[in-house]
Amino acid sequence: MSKPNLKGPYPTAELYGILDEAKARGFTVIVQDAGGYANIDKQLDQISNLAIKKVAAILIDPSDPAALNGVVQQARDAGILLVGAGVNVVASTVEPDAAVSSSHCNIGRELAKGAKALMPAGGSLGVLAGPPGSFWATERLRCFKEDIAGTSIKIVAETTSEQDAATSLTRASEILQRHPKLDMLYGADDVYGVGAARAAQAADRCGKTRVIFSVLGEEAEEMMNAGCADYVVAQQPVLIGRTEVRVISDLLEGKKPEPKIINVPLIGITPENLKTVDKAHLRPPAGWRP
Numbered sequence: 001m002s003k004p005n006l007k008g009p010y011p012t013a014e015l016y017g018i019l020d021e022a023k024a025r026g027f028t029v030i031v032q033d034a035g036g037y038a039n040i041d042k043q044l045d046q047i048s049n050l051a052i053k054k055v056a057a058i059l060i061d062p063s064d065p066a067a068l069n070g071v072v073q074q075a076r077d078a079g080i081l082l083v084g085a086g087v088n089v090v091a092s093t094v095e096p097d098a099a100v101s102s103s104h105c106n107i108g109r110e111l112a113k114g115a116k117a118l119m120p121a122g123g124s125l126g127v128l129a130g131p132p133g134s135f136w137a138t139e140r141l142r143c144f145k146e147d148i149a150g151t152s153i154k155i156v157a158e159t160t161s162e163q164d165a166a167t168s169l170t171r172a173s174e175i176l177q178r179h180p181k182l183d184m185l186y187g188a189d190d191v192y193g194v195g196a197a198r199a200a201q202a203a204d205r206c207g208k209t210r211v212i213f214s215v216l217g218e219e220a221e222e223m224m225n226a227g228c229a230d231y232v233v234a235q236q237p238v239l240i241g242r243t244e245v246r247v248i249s250d251l252l253e254g255k256k257p258e259p260k261i262i263n264v265p266l267i268g269i270t271p272e273n274l275k276t277v278d279k280a281h282l283r284p285p286a287g288w289r290p
Contacts, residue, residue: 001085002047004063004134005163006033006290008191009217009283010237014086016284017241018059025249030055031290036162037063037131047071050080057081057248065092065135081251085244086237087136088261097251100244100262102235104136107214108143110266114231115144115153115184118210122152123183126175128168128196130188132160137188140214144186156182161192168195176203187213190220193232197223216269216282224274234267239281 001018003011015031022029030053032046040063048071050058058080062068072091076082082090084099115125125148130137137160145155157175161167168187172195176182185200187193193213197220200209206228213220216234223229243264247257269277 001029001059002032002034002043002050003061003085004034004037004039004043005131006031008163008165008189009220010086010189010215010235012288012290013217013237013283014241015290016288017238017243018245019241019290021242021245025245027245027248034063037134038162040064040067044068044071047075051075051078054078055080056252057083059083059085059244059248060090060096061085061087062089062091062135064133065089069093081248083244083248083251084261086240088263089135096260098247098257098260098262100240100247100264102240102266103263104139105143106263106266107233107235108140108145109147110233110268111140111186111212111214111231112144112147114212114233114268115148115186116151118212118230119153119183122154124156124179124181125153125184125186126172126179126182126196127155127158127186128171128175128188128192129158129160130192131163140188153184163189163191165191165195168192169198170195172196172199173202176200176205176209182209184210184212187211189213190215190217190232193229194219194223197226197228201226201228216277216279218283218286221274224269224271227271230270232269234269234277234282236264236267236281238284240264
């Protein structure tokens with residue numbers, strides 16, 4: 001498998017699902033982490049090396065789908081199965097054999113639904129947009145913006161940054177310093193959302209500056225329990241990881257998945273339903289590390 005970044009609750013939970021399911025099926029997994037979305041050349045080299053090893057299949061989460069066209073085509077030409085891992089693409093011009101994800105556009109639309117429910121009269125919004133140029137973050141924000149168009153919700157600040165908790169906290173704090181009465185902060189996922197919630201907490205803005213984001217990791221749950229996170233669109237990354245391995249197993253047996261792009265359902269989480277949601281598909285067992 002090739003991922004641009006394995007830091008954070010989402011990729012950790014997805015990896016748990018992959019490794020646990022692969023172990024049960026007798027598969028060996030070679031895990032490749034490029035160490036950040038800016039490290040496109042490293043991901044190119046890692047996929048090329050996997051192709052040279054003639055692995056049976058590669059799970060790919062492309063940092064930049066267009067940049068990976070050549071090396072992904074190399075893997076396709078070698079007869080290697082290509083499956084989108086957490087995204088519905090493996091490259092911009094090479095079709096995947098299958099893909100397992102939650103629709104990133106739908107995540108954006110669900111976040112917009114939450115924003116409109118929390119601010120029916122509109123208000124000011126600061127955006128932690130995610131890693132610059134990353135497909136998943138760009139797609140979420142695009143669809144979010146489409147769905148708040150025509151409302152009185154106005155984006156007054158927007159910033160991109162690497163997927164890092166400390167950086168996200170700093171960026172959110174900077175936005176709140178410039179806009180001390182900001183009505184809402186948007187986080188691309190919980191690395192950004194928890195940073196936004198902690199910034200609101202430090203500024204004594206919990207409940208005043210609403211915070212919305214996707215992915216419910218343990219810290220996100222803590223922030224919601226503290227009253228500093230208001231709406232989370234929860235993906236099911238453990239289930240996504242398991243499904244990716246099941247799809248590869250089917251493909252190796254000559255079974256083509258229908259549909260080819262499998263969208264795992266989203267769960268909208270608020271303080272009201274937080275305690276009743278089954279989290280078995282949302283995160284690995286407590287304390288698990290790869």
